[in-house]
Amino acid sequence: MVDQAAVVSSSIEEETTGSGDSPLRLALRRLRRNKIALFFGVIFLLVVLVCLLAPVYANDIAHTGPNANHISEIIKVNGKATPVVNTIGLPIGPTYHSKFFFGADQNGRDIAVRLLYGGRNSLAIGFMATIVTMIGALLFGVTAGFFRGWTDTILSRLLDLIWAYPALLLAAALGVSLAVGGVNLGFAHLSGSSILIPSMVIGVVYIPYVARPIRGEVLTLREREFVDAARILGYSRVRIIFSEILPNLSASILPVFFALQLAQSIVLEAALSFLGAGVQPPSASWGTMLSDGSGLISVSPHLVLVPGIMLIIAALSVNVFGDGIRQAFDPRSSRH
Amino acid sequence: MYLLIFTLKRLASAVVVLFAVSVLTFLIFFAIPNGNPALRLAGRTATPADIHNVEVAYGFDKPIYVQYERTMKQIFTGRIQSYTQHLSVFSQIKRGLPATLSVAIGAAIVWMLIGIVLGVIGALRAGKATDVAVSTVSFVGISAPSFVVGFILLDLFVYKTHIFPQVGYVPITQNPVSWLTHMILPWFSMAFLYIGIYAQVLRSSVLDAVTTDAVRTARAKGLSPAKVMIKHVLRVSLIPIVSLWGLDFAGALAGTTLVIEVVFNLQGVGQYTYNAIGALDVPPILVVTILGAFFVVLMNAVVDILYAVLDPRIRAGKG
Numbered sequence: 001m002v003d004q005a006a007v008v009s010s011s012i013e014e015e016t017t018g019s020g021d022s023p024l025r026l027a028l029r030r031l032r033r034n035k036i037a038l039f040f041g042v043i044f045l046l047v048v049l050v051c052l053l054a055p056v057y058a059n060d061i062a063h064t065g066p067n068a069n070h071i072s073e074i075i076k077v078n079g080k081a082t083p084v085v086n087t088i089g090l091p092i093g094p095t096y097h098s099k100f101f102f103g104a105d106q107n108g109r110d111i112a113v114r115l116l117y118g119g120r121n122s123l124a125i126g127f128m129a130t131i132v133t134m135i136g137a138l139l140f141g142v143t144a145g146f147f148r149g150w151t152d153t154i155l156s157r158l159l160d161l162i163w164a165y166p167a168l169l170l171a172a173a174l175g176v177s178l179a180v181g182g183v184n185l186g187f188a189h190l191s192g193s194s195i196l197i198p199s200m201v202i203g204v205v206y207i208p209y210v211a212r213p214i215r216g217e218v219l220t221l222r223e224r225e226f227v228d229a230a231r232i233l234g235y236s237r238v239r240i241i242f243s244e245i246l247p248n249l250s251a252s253i254l255p256v257f258f259a260l261q262l263a264q265s266i267v268l269e270a271a272l273s274f275l276g277a278g279v280q281p282p283s284a285s286w287g288t289m290l291s292d293g294s295g296l297i298s299v300s301p302h303l304v305l306v307p308g309i310m311l312i313i314a315a316l317s318v319n320v321f322g323d324g325i326r327q328a329f330d331p332r333s334s335r336h
Numbered sequence: 337m338y339l340l341i342f343t344l345k346r347l348a349s350a351v352v353v354l355f356a357v358s359v360l361t362f363l364i365f366f367a368i369p370n371g372n373p374a375l376r377l378a379g380r381t382a383t384p385a386d387i388h389n390v391e392v393a394y395g396f397d398k399p400i401y402v403q404y405e406r407t408m409k410q411i412f413t414g415r416i417q418s419y420t421q422h423l424s425v426f427s428q429i430k431r432g433l434p435a436t437l438s439v440a441i442g443a444a445i446v447w448m449l450i451g452i453v454l455g456v457i458g459a460l461r462a463g464k465a466t467d468v469a470v471s472t473v474s475f476v477g478i479s480a481p482s483f484v485v486g487f488i489l490l491d492l493f494v495y496k497t498h499i500f501p502q503v504g505y506v507p508i509t510q511n512p513v514s515w516l517t518h519m520i521l522p523w524f525s526m527a528f529l530y531i532g533i534y535a536q537v538l539r540s541s542v543l544d545a546v547t548t549d550a551v552r553t554a555r556a557k558g559l560s561p562a563k564v565m566i567k568h569v570l571r572v573s574l575i576p577i578v579s580l581w582g583l584d585f586a587g588a589l590a591g592t593t594l595v596i597e598v599v600f601n602l603q604g605v606g607q608y609t610y611n612a613i614g615a616l617d618v619p620p621i622l623v624v625t626i627l628g629a630f631f632v633v634l635m636n637a638v639v640d641i642l643y644a645v646l647d648p649r650i651r652a653g654k655g
Contacts, residue, residue: 161357164633165357165628166588166628168592169590169594176613176618263479270484274481274595275594275595275613276610294599297495304487305487305491308484308488312476318479319479
């Protein structure tokens with residue numbers, strides 16, 4: 001069935017913009033011209049790809065697993081026999097060879113292998129948390145903004161309540177509380193060490209940060225001509241939300257917030273796991289690697305620098321790419 | 337009169353939020369967790385009778401609202417104790433507070449000052465190179481967790497070059513110079529996130545302010561550029577920054593100190609909380625979370641009221 005309201009509104013927009021292109025296509029064209037944003041987008045894709053290939057690296061290049069312990073082994077580095085962990089407990093530094101490329105940790109585990117496996121967890125948590133945030137923020141933001149009145153008042157006060165906590169503090173409190181006994185969802189039980197727990201915690205904590213701008217956007221969208229047109233055509237409110245409001249959001253602020261939240265969630269996962277309230281052992285993540293290595297920073301800085309710099313590269317590339325998306329969707333942007 | 341009513345209204349709504357925060361925080365620790373807390377408290381070798389004794393002693397057998405009332409009473413009379421060592425939570429927090437305040441206040445001053453300087457420079461020489469520099473700083477700032485910045489600074493300036501002393505906290509009353517040298521790296525690690533953001537916000541508000549009539553008039557009457565900048569431009573453009581600063585300071589004090597204190601071994605409230613998280617010791621985390629959120633809520637109210645004092649247009653609208 002043809003969406004009449006959309007036809008009406010798009011013909012209006014065609015007149016005002018003077019071209020037949022949808023805002024989405026315009027934005028994509030602008031994004032393609034933004035070389036810096038594209039460059040960082042490719043970097044992030046590479047990070048994701050390398051982490052996905054962790055088993056290949058582990059089996060075919062490093063010949064070890066993320067939790068395999070080589071504490072009493074001796075390997076050859078540049079022809080010299082070197083213990084993986086020496087007699088006073090210090091791990092070997094980066095060899096830049098297939099084995100122990102980034103060195104080992106105190107337990108004789110290969111840092112490079114753990115970096116990739118840990119990256120899978122960090123990225124997976126980042127993506128899942130972002131999806132939780134976006135779904136929660138859409139539910140709250142669209143409902144509050146579209147129905148206004150007392151619905152808006154109640155939902156906004158609820159968001160204010162979560163907003164009152166510093167993100168890290170609330171996440172740590174929830175993380176500790178849930179890590180102890182896991183979560184009973186009724187239909188499924190999550191154990192305390194599941195990575196779904198930090199994903200949910202981080203996702204929930206950031207809901208208000210995205211729900212507020214969505215609510216504001218919906219408040220203005222519902223006054224636009226195409227929504228009036230849909231109302232006059234007798235569309236139900238639910239149908240207006242799904243056929244008019246949501247498509248507009250997904251072609252404007254949703255992609256921007258998705259990218260920014262992805263970076264934020266990856267960063268918060270690291271802080272949370274560093275505090276011991278995120279990913280639980282034996283699972284690795286960039287945050288737990290930072291936590292494990294923090295005690296030896298004075299003598300083996302590679303233990304924290306390797307996961308730390310990887311984390312910065314991942315978050316930075318998403319942030320810059322996300323800003324590229326923001327500029328591309330910004331109607332005031334001069335680039336066409 | 338308007339201002340008084342606005343202030344009272346704002347404080348009343350803050351009190352409601354404070355109550356809600358106390359309930360939610362309590363529920364996070366006492367209703368959400370799966371499993372009996374008495375099991376952990378009683379230890380591994382506990383008999384069913386031991387577990388029952390713990391339940392009765394801590395009131396876990398009572399209805400949830402009775403437990404809430406009891407816990408809040410313990411908190412607000414300052415009698416609450418940790419599970420593991422049975423030490424008073426408030427005396428431990430008091431002991432850590434000087435270090436926590438030192439790092440948070442210092443960092444807030446650092447990011448404010450550097451942010452203003454960079455923002456003004458960015459506005460005065462608006463152009464490609466400065467824009468790129470400021471946005472690079474802010475992108476790296478929001479992408480690098482403060483504790484990772486802390487580790488990098490620690491490696492560069494303490495372990496590789498020995499410019500700054502080893503980690504730890506020296507009270508300002510004991511040796512002000514040593515206090516300062518121990519504080520500089522934590523300050524910059526914490527401030528790094530905000531410097532770029534503040535510079536960007538200030539830069540755009542300065543650029544807005546210089547095109548106003550007031551500034552044009554000030555220039556026309558022959559005021560020197562420096563005086564125009566300080567008396568007319570900065571005074572207006574600092575208002576949004578100051579309110580931002582209040583909120584970020586509250587968030588940093590109650591949030592970021594957690595990780596920064598651990599990296600630099602500052603033994604403040606953040607590290608106390610960190611240790612409690614490691615031991616799954618609920619009371620310290622509960623109290624710190626409530627106090628942290630209280631501080632954020634109160635700072636929010638103070639900022640709103642200050643804003644109304646500074647900008648009469650807000651008072652006129654509905655509160």
